[in-house]
Structures are given as C-alpha cells and as structure tokens.
Amino acid sequence: MYDAPHYTERDVAQTDTKISAKGVQVYYGDTHAIKDVDVEIADKTVTAFIGPSGCGKSTFLRCLNRMNDTIDICRVQGDILLDGEDIYDRRVDPVQLRAKVGMVFQKPNPFPKSIYDNIAYGPRIHGLAKNKADLDVIVEKSLRRGAIWDEVKDRLQAPGTGLSGGQQQRLCIARAVATEPEVLLMDEPCSALDPIATAQVEELIDELRRDYSVVIVTHSMQQAARVSQKTAFFHLGNLVEYDDTSKIFTNPEDPRTESYITGRIG
Amino acid sequence: MTDASMHETPRKSSIHTIDARTKQRNASESRFKAYGIAAIALGLFFLVVLFVSIVRSGLPAFTKTVVEVEFTLTQEQFEQAESQLMKTGAYQDLFIAGIQSQLDARNIDVQADPAALERLLGKIGGDIRAFYSENPGMVGEPHVFGLSASSRVDGYFNGRVTRETLVDSRFLQASDLDLVDALFEAGIIKSAFNWGFITGADSGVDNPGGAGIGVSVVGSFFMMLVVLVLSLPIGVAASIYLEEFAPKNRWTDLIEVNISNLAAVPSIVFGILGLAVFIQFMHLPQSAPLVGGLVLTLMTLPTIIISTRASLKSVPPSIRDAALGVGASKMQAVFHHVLPLAMPGILTGTIIGLAQALGETAPLLLIGMVGFVARGYPDGFVGGFVEPNSAMPAQIYTWAARADASFYDKAWGGIIVLLVFLLTMNIIAIILRRRFERRW
Ligand SMILES: Nc1ncnc2c1ncn2[C@@H]1O[C@H](COP(=O)(O)OP(=O)(O)OP(=O)(O)O)[C@@H](O)[C@H]1O
Ligand SMILES: [Mg+2]
Numbered sequence: 001m002y003d004a005p006h007y008t009e010r011d012v013a014q015t016d017t018k019i020s021a022k023g024v025q026v027y028y029g030d031t032h033a034i035k036d037v038d039v040e041i042a043d044k045t046v047t048a049f050i051g052p053s054g055c056g057k058s059t060f061l062r063c064l065n066r067m068n069d070t071i072d073i074c075r076v077q078g079d080i081l082l083d084g085e086d087i088y089d090r091r092v093d094p095v096q097l098r099a100k101v102g103m104v105f106q107k108p109n110p111f112p113k114s115i116y117d118n119i120a121y122g123p124r125i126h127g128l129a130k131n132k133a134d135l136d137v138i139v140e141k142s143l144r145r146g147a148i149w150d151e152v153k154d155r156l157q158a159p160g161t162g163l164s165g166g167q168q169q170r171l172c173i174a175r176a177v178a179t180e181p182e183v184l185l186m187d188e189p190c191s192a193l194d195p196i197a198t199a200q201v202e203e204l205i206d207e208l209r210r211d212y213s214v215v216i217v218t219h220s221m222q223q224a225a226r227v228s229q230k231t232a233f234f235h236l237g238n239l240v241e242y243d244d245t246s247k248i249f250t251n252p253e254d255p256r257t258e259s260y261i262t263g264r265i266g
Numbered sequence: 267m268t269d270a271s272m273h274e275t276p277r278k279s280s281i282h283t284i285d286a287r288t289k290q291r292n293a294s295e296s297r298f299k300a301y302g303i304a305a306i307a308l309g310l311f312f313l314v315v316l317f318v319s320i321v322r323s324g325l326p327a328f329t330k331t332v333v334e335v336e337f338t339l340t341q342e343q344f345e346q347a348e349s350q351l352m353k354t355g356a357y358q359d360l361f362i363a364g365i366q367s368q369l370d371a372r373n374i375d376v377q378a379d380p381a382a383l384e385r386l387l388g389k390i391g392g393d394i395r396a397f398y399s400e401n402p403g404m405v406g407e408p409h410v411f412g413l414s415a416s417s418r419v420d421g422y423f424n425g426r427v428t429r430e431t432l433v434d435s436r437f438l439q440a441s442d443l444d445l446v447d448a449l450f451e452a453g454i455i456k457s458a459f460n461w462g463f464i465t466g467a468d469s470g471v472d473n474p475g476g477a478g479i480g481v482s483v484v485g486s487f488f489m490m491l492v493v494l495v496l497s498l499p500i501g502v503a504a505s506i507y508l509e510e511f512a513p514k515n516r517w518t519d520l521i522e523v524n525i526s527n528l529a530a531v532p533s534i535v536f537g538i539l540g541l542a543v544f545i546q547f548m549h550l551p552q553s554a555p556l557v558g559g560l561v562l563t564l565m566t567l568p569t570i571i572i573s574t575r576a577s578l579k580s581v582p583p584s585i586r587d588a589a590l591g592v593g594a595s596k597m598q599a600v601f602h603h604v605l606p607l608a609m610p611g612i613l614t615g616t617i618i619g620l621a622q623a624l625g626e627t628a629p630l631l632l633i634g635m636v637g638f639v640a641r642g643y644p645d646g647f648v649g650g651f652v653e654p655n656s657a658m659p660a661q662i663y664t665w666a667a668r669a670d671a672s673f674y675d676k677a678w679g680g681i682i683v684l685l686v687f688l689l690t691m692n693i694i695a696i697i698l699r700r701r702f703e704r705r706w
Pocket of ligand 1: 031053054059106
C-alpha cells in the first residue's frame with residue numbers, strides 16, 4: 001500500500017548498533033507502560049516508532065536519554081546500552097548522556113528567550129563556540145538545518161515563544177541539532193508542520209543520517225515510509241514488530257501491524 | 267406554503283430570538299457581576315473611611331505652633347543673668363519681658379502676665395541661654411526666636427482643646443486663650459510644618475510637642491536590612507532546594523507541613539522565642555535592631571518560602587524538560603530558565619513579607635524594641651544595628667499608651683508615616699513585577 005522508498009535497501013547494510021535495549025520495562029506508578037521491549041537501534045540510520053496513541057512511543061523514547069528521570073513515579077527496568085555502555089549505570093551522569101542524545105519534544109517548548117538565545121544556549125553551556133562569531137555561525141547553521149532560517153533571520157532577537165506553533169517546532173529541532181548530538185530523538189517533530197516544512201525537516205533527517213542515528217516517532221505512515229530504514233511498531237506497551245521499513249510496510253509478519261498500517265486499528 | 271411549513275420545523279431556531287436557557291445563563295452572569303461590583307464598592311468604601319479617618323487624625327502631628335518673636339539681649343542683661351543663681355530663670359524673665367514690651371509697642375491690648383506667657387511657652391530659659399552661650403556674638407544684636415508653643419496650645423489650634431472643654435489648670439487657663447488669639451492676630455504665634463516630627467527622636471512624657479518618629483524610622487530601616495539580607499537568600503535557597511532538588515518523600519512532606527505551620531504561628535510566639543534564644547541565651551544586646559531583625563526574619567521566612575515555591579511551581583515543566591533536553595544540568599536549568607521566570611513572584615512575595623515585618627509590633631515589645639531614645643540618631647552603620655532603638659510600630663504603640671492626649675495625635679501621625687513606607691514598598695513590588703514580567 002505504501003511504497004517503500006527504493007534507497008532503503010542500500011542503507012540498511014550499515015548495522016553498527018548505536019543503542020541496544022534489552023528487556024525494558026517502564027512503570028508509571030502501577031501502570032505498566034512498556035512491556036519487555038528489545039530493540040537494536042543502528043548507527044547512521046533513521047528508525048521510526050509507530051503505533052496507536054498511548055501505546056508508549058514517547059515513554060520509550062524518553063528512556064533513551066533518561067528524560068524519564070524527571071518523572072518521580074516513573075521506574076525503568078532492563079538494560080539500555082549506548083555504544084555498549086549501560087546508560088542506567090550508576091556512573092552515568094544523565095547530563096552528559098543528554099548532550100550525546102538530543103531530543104525534540106512532542107509539544108514545542110522554546111525557552112522564553114530570544115530566537116538567538118534559544119539556539120545558542122546549548123552550544124554555550126557545552127562550550128562549543130570559542131567566541132561570538134563562532135556562535136553566530138552555529139546559530140545560522142542550526143536554523144538553516146531546522147528549515148526556519150529564512151523566516152527568522154531578520155528577527156533573531158525576537159522572542160522564540162512569539163513564533164507560530166510550527167515555527168516553534170522547527171526552532172526546537174534547530175536547538176536540538178545545535179549541540180551536535182550523536183543520537184537525535186524526535187517525538188512527532190512534524191505534527192504541527194505544513195507539507196513544505198515537513199519536506200524540509202525530512203530532508204534534514206536524511207542529511208543527519210550521514211553522521212548520526214535518528215529515532216523519530218510519527219503518526220504518519222507515509223512519513224515513516226519516506227524517511228526511515230527501520231520501523232518499530234508498538235501496541236499497548238509491547239513492541240509488536242521491528243524490522244526493515246520496507247518489510248514492515250510491504251510484508252508485515254504480525255496481523256496487528258498489518259491492520260494498523262492499513263488503518264484498521266489505531 | 268413552503269415558507270410557513272419551514273417556520274414550523276422545530277429544529278431550526280432563529281439566532282435573533284434568545285431562548286430560555288440562554289436568558290437564564292445571561293441573568294446569572296449579570297447577577298454575578300453585580301455581586302462582584304458590590305463587593306468591590308464595599309471594600310473601597312471602607313478603604314476610604316479608613317484613609318480619611320487616619321489622615322484627619324494624623325495630620326495635626328505634622329504641624330506645630332511656633333511663637334516667633336524678635337528679642338535683643340543687651341550686654342548688661344547678659345552679665346546680669348549670668349551672675350544670678352537661677353540663670354535660666356533669669357533668661358526666661360528677660361525674654362518674657364521682651365515679648366511684653368513688643369506687645370506694648372504694637373499697641374496690642376491684652377492681659378499678658380508673665381505667668382500666662384510661661385504657660386504658653388513652657389520652660390524656655392534653658393534654650394535661650396544655650397543659644398547665647400553658643401553664639402556669644404549675638405549678644406546685643408536682635409534675633410528672631412521661633413519657639414514651640416506648649417502642646418495644649420497646639421491642641422487649641424487643632425481643635426482638640428476648646429474654650430468649652432478647657433479645665434483651668436496649671437498648664438493652661440481660659441484667659442490664656444484670649445492671649446493666644448491676640449498673639450495669633452499679631453502674627454507672633456504661627457502654625458508651621460513640623461519637620462521635627464519626621465526627623466526627631468521621641469521626647470519625654472511631658473513634652474509631646476517635641477516627639478518625633480525619625481529615630482524609630484532609622485530603627486525600622488536597620489531591622490528591615492537585617493530581614494532582607496537574611497530571609498531573601500535563605501528563603502529562596504530553601505525553596506529552590508525543596509522544589510527542584512529534594513526527593514519527594516515523607517521527610518520533605520513533613521518539612522513542607524511544618525513550613526506552612528510556621529507561617530500560621532502568631533507573631534508573639536516568635537517574640538518570646540527571640541527573647542529566650544537571642545537575648546537570654548546568646549546575650550545579644552536588648553532593644554537592638556539586630557535582634558528585632560532576627561526575630562522578624564524567622565517570621566518572614568515561611569512567607570517567602572511559600573510564595574517562592576508557588577512561583578517556582580507555576581513555571582511550566584516543559585521549560586525544565588527543554589533545558590535538560592539540550593544537556594543542561596539541573597542547576598543550570600533552574601538558574602538559567604526557571605528562576606528568571608519565577609522572579610516576579612519571588613520579589614512580590616519577598617516585599618509582601620517585608621511589609622508584614624515592617625508593621626509587626628507584638629514580637630518587638632517582647633524583645634524590648636521600645637527603647638526610649640532621646641539623644642538622637644545611632645552613631646554610624648554598625649551602631650545602627652546594635653544600639654538600642656525603637657521601631658515605627660513599637661513607637662506608635664508607645665505613644666498611644668501615654669496619658670497625654672497630645673501623644674494621640676503623634677500616634678496617628680506615626681501611622682501615616684508607616685503607611686507611606688508600606689505603600690512605597692508595595693509600589694516598588696509592582697514596579698519590579700512589571701519590569702521582570704516578560705510577556706512572551
Ligand atoms: N507522566 C506520566 N504519568 C503517568 N502515566 C503516564 C505518563 N506519561 C505517559 N503515561 C502513560 O503511559 C502510556 C504511554 O504514554 P505515551 O506518552 O508514551 O504514549 P504515546 O505512544 O507517545 O502516545 P501519543 O501518540 O498520543 O503521543 C499512556 O497510557 C499514558 O497514560
Ligand atoms: Mg507521544
């Protein structure tokens with residue numbers, strides 16, 4: 001039903017594992033939100049998480065950079081390895097981890113500061129820029145990658161919260177790439193974007209894939225098919241099926257996957 | 267035909283006619299608005315009544331009656347007075363004789379016996395002598411003296427003392443009022459603005475005219491300085507820790523409950539605590555603004571902590587997520603993003619806490635912050651903290667408790683000064699709030 005893009009085959013060859021999750025369980029208090037999930041996320045690959053609303057996509061994504069630490073009632077069990085190192089190890093400082101594993105949140109959340117400061121904040125605290133000129137370069141590059149440069153280049157000192165919803169989302173994408181993470185987690189980055197901006201963001205994702213590993217949560221089957229090489233289908237906290245995108249969309253093994261992508265459940 | 271049938275279809279109602287439910291809703295809405303307006307009007311009414319009565323009762327404290335008279339002391343009078351046993355008495359007699367001769371010179375026909383003039387002016391000989399011993403060159407030269415009239419003359423001008431209510435006493439007699447009227451017409455007695463009330467120190471119980479609130483304003487200032495310097499950093503640090511860093515468990519719940527309880531503890535309890543801990547145990551000086559400030563700090567801390575935590579809580583969690591998401595540490599997220607957004611609330615809470623502390627009386631009475639200071643201001647900055655002093659509300663309390671009715675005016679006047687300070691602080695709070703509140 002959905003055409004798997006032809007370029008996927010050639011790219012799946014690179015199978016260095018970037019993140020490997022084994023037996024992950026997540027509980028919110030008594031709610032069992034993620035049930036025994038095993039996933040291997042490959043380096044230099046775009047991995048899509050799809051599934052009906054409330055199935056735990058965001059929850060699992062937030063485990064990958066330990067953003068769930070901020071939720072008091074959330075408990076995570078199992079192993080998640082980044083480059084073979086357990087990210088839930090006692091020696092891991094989540095702050096250092098999050099510099100490597102960046103995130104774009106489901107709801108746009110720009111800082112109530114200027115557009116410039118929104119982008120410059122990350123590079124500043126990580127010392128990525130030696131001087132103001134360096135920082136200017138990073139800001140421009142990031143805004144261009146976020147497909148928002150043309151719209152904001154004349155008002156970099158205007159508040160980031162004064163942008164439209166879709167512009168804010170792209171600002172957040174630009175902010176996330178400004179710190180040069182090794183893995184970028186994107187939670188429905190295009191849910192508020194028009195087709196043109198969506199195409200630009202997808203182009204960015206494709207470009208990021210050259211150096212980084214990207215995980216994207218999406219509700220759009222077309223988008224998953226267009227940008228990803230691997231797709232994971234979640235249902236009620238279970239990882240139902242995880243395979244090459246072309247395989248998932250043309251020849252799914254599980255009947256639940258098939259009914260979801262053909263629009264029968266969700 | 268078709269038209270008519272269309273009108274009769276029940277489902278399509280016109281939006282030009284208002285149906286019963288909408289009418290009911292509108293009615294309840296306008297009722298609610300009316301209640302609100304009534305409540306505000308009532309509040310404003312009482313506010314106006316309060317202000318009018320305070321201003322009316324307090325204004326007399328800001329005026330004083332002065333007797334302005336030109337007087338020349340000749341060299342031989344000077345020598346004669348200095349040779350006497352009762353030197354100040356001699357000066358007084360000479361001065362009064364001077365006033366009498368002036369009245370004669372201006373053809374003012376009024377019975378002005380020395381005793382009556384003495385009742386008007388009080389004991390002035392000392393002041394006159396002090397003037398000439400400080401300015402010996404003025405002997406033989408004419409000089410205009412402006413002397414405060416006695417408090418009962420003040421009362422006569424303020425309307426507190428009238429011919430009808432006056433009971434003859436050794437302080438004032440009915441016939442003296444004729445003399446006062448005549449002197450007023452002659453321009454010798456005048457009403458003037460009483461700077462001494464704002465800048466001066468408290469006076470003895472028998473001299474209400476000379477009482478001023480200035481020194482206790484300074485006392486309050488040093489106390490507030492102690493409160494601000496201690497309670498703002500401690501309160502804000504405690505709230506940030508509790509709100510952003512502390513694990514949510516039984517201990518932090520316990521602390522939270524106790525902070526709320528502390529906020530509800532009557533202030534007099536803090537006073538007795540201060541007396542026991544700071545004065546009896548730690549032997550800090552009594553009546554010192556330092557101790558007053560410490561006690562008020564204890565009282566203000568819960569207020570600041572509660573309002574700071576509330577404003578930290580109101581910062582949307584997505585901002586913290588955003589900061590953590592780009593790899594900021596918790597501390598960076600709090601200080602770079604959360605705190606600036608919470609700033610207006612923190613400042614407002616702090617200033618409200620300070621204003622509360624400024625008006626607090628009960629704990630100050632217990633630690634003796636009602637020091638009677640007649641010798642003027644504390645020496646220097648350190649002295650301001652440790653030398654005995656009073657505070658504005660305690661001073662007002664002291665005046666209100668004194669027997670002489672003239673002190674009553676002073677108490678009201680003190681309340682006006684206190685309110686001016688409170689209003690100023692509230693205005694500062696509003697300005698800071700506006701400045702820090704970024705509307706984006
Ligand atoms: N902070 C939280 N506290 C308690 N339960 C939560 C919390 N966040 C998520 N959940 C629960 O965990 C489950 C998975 O939520 P999650 O947000 O991961 O879904 P999702 O797949 O991202 O859905 P959507 O597509 O709508 O974003 C849901 O049942 C939700 O109710
Ligand atoms: Mg989600």
